[in-house]
Amino acid sequence: MKHSHTTPDVSVDIVLLTLDDGRLKVALHRRERSPGKGSLALPGGYVHVDEDASMEATAYRVLRDKTGLVPRYLEQLRTFGGPDRDPRGWSVAVAHVALIPHAELSEAGAGVFHFYDVDELPELVFDHAGQVQEAVQRVRNKASYSTLPCWLLPELFTLTQLQGIYEQIFGETVSRGTFRSRLGIKVGELTPGEAADEADILIATDQFQGGNQRPARLFRVNRLSLFKRAFW
Amino acid sequence: MKHSHTTPDVSVDIVLLTLDDGRLKVALHRRERSPGKGSLALPGGYVHVDEDASMEATAYRVLRDKTGLVPRYLEQLRTFGGPDRDPRGWSVAVAHVALIPHAELSEAGAGVFHFYDVDELPELVFDHAGQVQEAVQRVRNKASYSTLPCWLLPELFTLTQLQGIYEQIFGETVSRGTFRSRLGIKVGELTPGEAADEADILIATDQFQGGNQRPARLFRVNRLSLFKRAFW
DNA sequence: ACAATAGTGTCTTTCAGACACTATGTG
DNA sequence: CACATAGTGTCTGAAAGACACTATTGT
The missing domain is CATH 3.90.79.10 (Nucleoside Triphosphate Pyrophosphohydrolase)
Structure with a gap:
């Protein structure tokens, strides 16, 4: 009933x-x-x-x-x-x-x-x-505290593209160094293309996107990660 | 239809x-x-x-x-x-x-x-x-990043009680000084009881809760405040 | 005076942010 | 070689956390 x-x-x-x-x-x-x-x-x-x-x-x-x-x-x-x-x-x-x-x-x-x-x-x-x-x-x-914006980009993207989105959203600029260290980027130590550490926020591929200058490494997002500290 | x-x-x-x-x-x-x-x-x-x-x-x-x-x-x-x-x-x-x-x-x-x-x-x-x-x-x-736990306490509470809840929830201890500075507590400058600054997280009253020692000032929560940085 | 807890000041360490320097591609 | 953008290292200042010192009650 x-x-x-x-x-x-x-x-x-x-x-x-x-x-x-x-x-x-x-x-x-x-x-x-x-x-x-x-x-x-x-x-x-x-x-x-x-x-x-x-x-x-x-x-x-x-x-x-x-x-x-x-x-x-x-x-x-x-x-x-x-x-x-x-x-x-x-x-x-x-x-x-x-x-x-x-x-x-x-x-x-x-x-x-x-x-x-x-x-x-x-x-x-x-x-x-x-x-x-x-x-x-x-x-x-x-x-402001997660990798959510990655889902607005193509599957492979450069760090500069990603940084651009964050700056777009918050209307403030950040130095490249700060941005990269926040994401825990340490490409030198990664074996690109390899299945990266589970804890990594982004995964480095061995592909590059070139223009009229030094090509930029393409990244893929690992999972929805939350930062301990808000970005801005 | x-x-x-x-x-x-x-x-x-x-x-x-x-x-x-x-x-x-x-x-x-x-x-x-x-x-x-x-x-x-x-x-x-x-x-x-x-x-x-x-x-x-x-x-x-x-x-x-x-x-x-x-x-x-x-x-x-x-x-x-x-x-x-x-x-x-x-x-x-x-x-x-x-x-x-x-x-x-x-x-x-x-x-x-x-x-x-x-x-x-x-x-x-x-x-x-x-x-x-x-x-x-x-x-x-x-x-972990807001004053939400205040709503689990009586309307008036001491800072030690509040700190106890946070430590309860996260299973970690924090020094009193750190805890108080996080909340932006600066009692010396407040006129207790006065309608405090809108920006203040807690409002100091002029009431105290005494035991067998120095009485503790009672606070009231101002509003649901979000901290820029997570606590633990 | 002493015990117990409230409240504050200081020092150290850690980390975010600015900035400059190096690297690597194109024309 | 000039130029443009990618990527990294260093330095500085601010803030978090540890800890000790002072303050104020009851017994």
Whole structure:
């Protein structure tokens, strides 16, 4: 027997972020159905009780069905609920944050989405603007003490690229030396390409990216690492 | 018109933590209904769409109805969902963490609950054991870089009491001087009792707690402050 | 006076950050 | 060789931690 209270609707929303031209952008699409038909909204959908194993599974399925792509990083943000967020009545939305490198987006022909600078948000439907704001805050905060920004870059990247992201996010510059020692970079001792120490934050490859000057070593992120001390 | 998918049940669970005899304890009660009748469980309940304004409001109402008390601190933890966590089928639980000083508990005649050491958990119903584990992890982690532990103490407390909690949680000792300078304590400059600087982490009162020795000044927490550097 | 705990000052060590120097590619 | 960027070493100043010294109560 079911309980006697009215059950609210449960949906999953996804704040899909990427780095385009040095700016954080969020994926939005125009709603095809009412309510809010024609307005900009986050991708989202309802739980399919016959195929989803968890809230995160629902989020992955929604993205896969809409665009065919799998984000490099996904985590729950917060669950929003209340009587006013959807005109149809009391509703629940389990919000997620997802990160993806910009390169993977253009390939996957994800023309479904339009990308907007998170610091110049247009009008959004329901409480989606608030969800984006919280997501960006979470990402910026977590970036200050973890390797989270790596998931916004291609799988292989140079230290200068990575440093650029951190400086982008925090609006401050740091000397190369300081930056590298923070990440525990000591290339001289590593055997590049070798499976590095589990404790290492980044893994050095034996590939290089050259321009008109000395080529830079390419790195790969080992895992989501938390720094003991916040960056800035 | 409603969507066509089956809507899962939505409930709110609360991991209510307190500090008893220097140990973190969680509030559990025995279920009076099936499924899991007679087993230990977290307090929780369904959203009342006619009276709750948010998920947090539901959590506060559930606690108030069950025990009459209002926690000093409450935040969302994570939303658990899946086909197997409840034998009745796909279900969603929005888990919360709540903190309350032990003193307020005994007063409020909250005989509803039994308290268990979080490091010696008994068998729990559904996925509640996992919820407790995640909650404790969140609290311990947040304690390492914030004033969160203050909400486990009475409103007025001495610095030695506070230091004791931090040492309890991390299992390491710290010299008084280091601890006080971390909190930015400089009593000499404060006008005790005065509304202190907004930036101050703790507020000095002009009250003291005496034993058989020099009395210790009582402090009150200003707000939830985050330290730039983690404690341990 | 003495015991016990509160509160403060100082010294040492460690580490973050600035900066300069070396290395290695291109034209 | 000039130039540009990658990568490393060194020096300095600030802050964390250890420890000892002073302060204030009760007995």
